Amino acid sequence: MDEGRRTPAVVLYRVLVVAVIAGVLILLAVLIFRYSEGAHMNPYEYSIEEFMDVPEELLLWDEASVIELDIAQPAGLAVDAQDRIFVAGAQEVAIWNAEGTAAGRFSTLAPARTIAIGPQGQIFVASVDHVNVYGPDGSHESEWTSLGEGAFISGMAATDDAVYLADAGSKLIWRFDTSGRLLSQIGRPRPSADYHGFLIPSRCFDVAAATDGALWITNPGRLRVEKYSPDGSLDAYWGEPSMGIEGFCGCCNPTHLAVTRQGHVVTSEKGLPRVKVYEPDGSLNTVVAGPRHFAPGTVGLDLAADSMGRVLVLDGGAGLVRIFVRRSEEGKTP
Amino acid sequence: MKNDDKKTKARRRFLAGGLGAAALGALAQGSTAGRRADRPVWQLDPYLCSQCGRCATECVLKPSAVKCVHAYAMCGYCELCFGYFLPGARSLDESAENQTCPTGAIRRRFIEEPYFEYVIDEPLCIGCAKCVTGCNTFGNGSLFLQVRHDRCLNCNECAIAAVCPADAFVRVSASRPYIFKGENDSTSGGLS
Numbered sequence: 001m002d003e004g005r006r007t008p009a010v011v012l013y014r015v016l017v018v019a020v021i022a023g024v025l026i027l028l029a030v031l032i033f034r035y036s037e038g039a040h041m042n043p044y045e046y047s048i049e050e051f052m053d054v055p056e057e058l059l060l061w062d063e064a065s066v067i068e069l070d071i072a073q074p075a076g077l078a079v080d081a082q083d084r085i086f087v088a089g090a091q092e093v094a095i096w097n098a099e100g101t102a103a104g105r106f107s108t109l110a111p112a113r114t115i116a117i118g119p120q121g122q123i124f125v126a127s128v129d130h131v132n133v134y135g136p137d138g139s140h141e142s143e144w145t146s147l148g149e150g151a152f153i154s155g156m157a158a159t160d161d162a163v164y165l166a167d168a169g170s171k172l173i174w175r176f177d178t179s180g181r182l183l184s185q186i187g188r189p190r191p192s193a194d195y196h197g198f199l200i201p202s203r204c205f206d207v208a209a210a211t212d213g214a215l216w217i218t219n220p221g222r223l224r225v226e227k228y229s230p231d232g233s234l235d236a237y238w239g240e241p242s243m244g245i246e247g248f249c250g251c252c253n254p255t256h257l258a259v260t261r262q263g264h265v266v267t268s269e270k271g272l273p274r275v276k277v278y279e280p281d282g283s284l285n286t287v288v289a290g291p292r293h294f295a296p297g298t299v300g301l302d303l304a305a306d307s308m309g310r311v312l313v314l315d316g317g318a319g320l321v322r323i324f325v326r327r328s329e330e331g332k333t334p
Numbered sequence: 335m336k337n338d339d340k341k342t343k344a345r346r347r348f349l350a351g352g353l354g355a356a357a358l359g360a361l362a363q364g365s366t367a368g369r370r371a372d373r374p375v376w377q378l379d380p381y382l383c384s385q386c387g388r389c390a391t392e393c394v395l396k397p398s399a400v401k402c403v404h405a406y407a408m409c410g411y412c413e414l415c416f417g418y419f420l421p422g423a424r425s426l427d428e429s430a431e432n433q434t435c436p437t438g439a440i441r442r443r444f445i446e447e448p449y450f451e452y453v454i455d456e457p458l459c460i461g462c463a464k465c466v467t468g469c470n471t472f473g474n475g476s477l478f479l480q481v482r483h484d485r486c487l488n489c490n491e492c493a494i495a496a497v498c499p500a501d502a503f504v505r506v507s508a509s510r511p512y513i514f515k516g517e518n519d520s521t522s523g524g525l526s
């Protein structure tokens with residue numbers, strides 16, 4: 001009976017049905033393959049994978065703890081003489097003690113770009129073009145005049161008698177006294193003296209003051225760090241372009257810096273996010289954290305160093321302050 | 335003399351900044367001549383683009399109608415441009431093996447100490463976005479992709495838009511056919 005049903009028309013019909021089903025399946029597979037992100041191999045991929053690893057013998061710091069931030073758009077990090085930790089964001093400044101316990105917060109008048117603490121505990125909070133000064137209790141004390149249209153303050157340092165603003169817009173360091181009176185500027189190009197000032201291709205420009213009064217300033221377009229006297233004279237510089245760990249990568253690095261109490265210069269970079277410690281003469285001391293420590297695309301790693309020798313890194317994208325401790329000689333975190 | 339002329343012109347262009355964008359604007363006007371101004375055309379939003387490479391491979395035109403453009407007003411005129419140089423470039427000279435661009439479509443020239451200008455040779459550009467990734471990663475994002483309307487066929491269904499993983503393709507008015515990256519980004523570098 002069954003045999004009798006297999007006429008050529010039935011066979012042809014079955015073959016056609018199978019072919020149509022197979023065709024639909026193939027089409028579906030092709031569409032899924034074509035439209036699925038994972039299946040797409042970019043023949044023009046720009047890869048930095050080979051530069052992501054750091055030699056183990058240089059990675060001598062451990063992330064001992066983190067502070068989880070509950071603050072919108074954290075942009076600036078500072079520590080004071082008591083090692084209290086300050087983070088400034090879009091609307092407020094939050095404060096923790098050295099152990100990472102919340103110690104207060106206050107609202108700011110304008111979204112912050114960067115923060116510095118003065119010797120008397122004054123809290124200088126810089127917005128895009130001007131500074132607001134708050135007392136140690138967070139009360140508003142004064143508002144300084146604007147640096148003008150086009151200003152973009154991206155870094156700040158405070159000493160006993162001066163506040164230095166790194167303005168990525170004008171490519172200058174502005175030196176004020178602690179009451180907000182403009183004293184001088186650092187970085188005006190003098191081509192006749194073969195001095196070209198600061199090259200700032202992007203909003204990465206930072207300044208830090210050492211305990212001996214020296215100023216360390218990034219010159220990111222030159223891929224180097226420069227040392228100035230408070231009067232604005234260039235005393236020294238170092239840094240070389242390199243994807244290798246000893247140099248600075250890309251077109252505008254380092255993005256941030258800090259100075260330890262011992263005089264070491266701590267730098268952070270974008271593109272290959274990494275944090276390193278240099279000797280004052282520019283030789284690489286150690287690596288605090290390499291690119292694999294941070295999410296891809298991490299930028300804006302503001303830095304601070306406290307009296308205990310710890311390096312603090314503001315990783316705003318991750319919503320964290322990462323606190324790094326140098327390993328002891330035996331290779332263990334003290 | 336000719337070289338001096340070229341240098342002066344380049345310097346003027348450098349000092350004017352933004353002229354690249356202005357040129358694109360002029361071209362935009364030209365490209366709309368003869369078109370109905372309200373007619374929608376395809377464009378890609380450079381702020382959404384994830385540089386996946388499909389703009390080079392999927393356009394019905396070969397080479398693609400998508401090209402790299404350069405916002406001169408944003409550019410840092412860096413000596414060491416990682417849109418131009420490969421991350422692992424052995425030396426910082428202009429030989430092909432040191433360049434990011436697979437077709438050699440970016441020309442680099444000295445302007446004045448310490449500045450260099452980078453110019454896209456459009457006929458050579460295939461819209462692969464490799465330089466765009468380099469500039470976004472290490473620089474300030476002044477290199478970006480745009481559909482060029484002097485060559486785009488304005489297909490009913492843009493073959494790139496159909497597969498763009500970032501949904502970066504949009505219809506815009508032919509009277510404003512480009513989405514510029516502008517002055518406000520001039521120092522952003524992804525940090526803002």
Ligand code: SF4
Nearest residue numbers: 383384385386389498
């Ligand atoms: S297809 Fe979309 S994401 Fe990919 S390069 Fe083109 S615009 Fe960018």
Ligand code: SF4
Nearest residue numbers: 435459460462463465
């Ligand atoms: S790298 Fe790609 S997008 Fe950039 S100029 Fe060359 S071909 Fe054009």
Ligand code: SF4
Nearest residue numbers: 393486487489492493
């Ligand atoms: S509309 Fe057509 S020609 Fe224009 S970019 Fe898309 S695929 Fe290419």
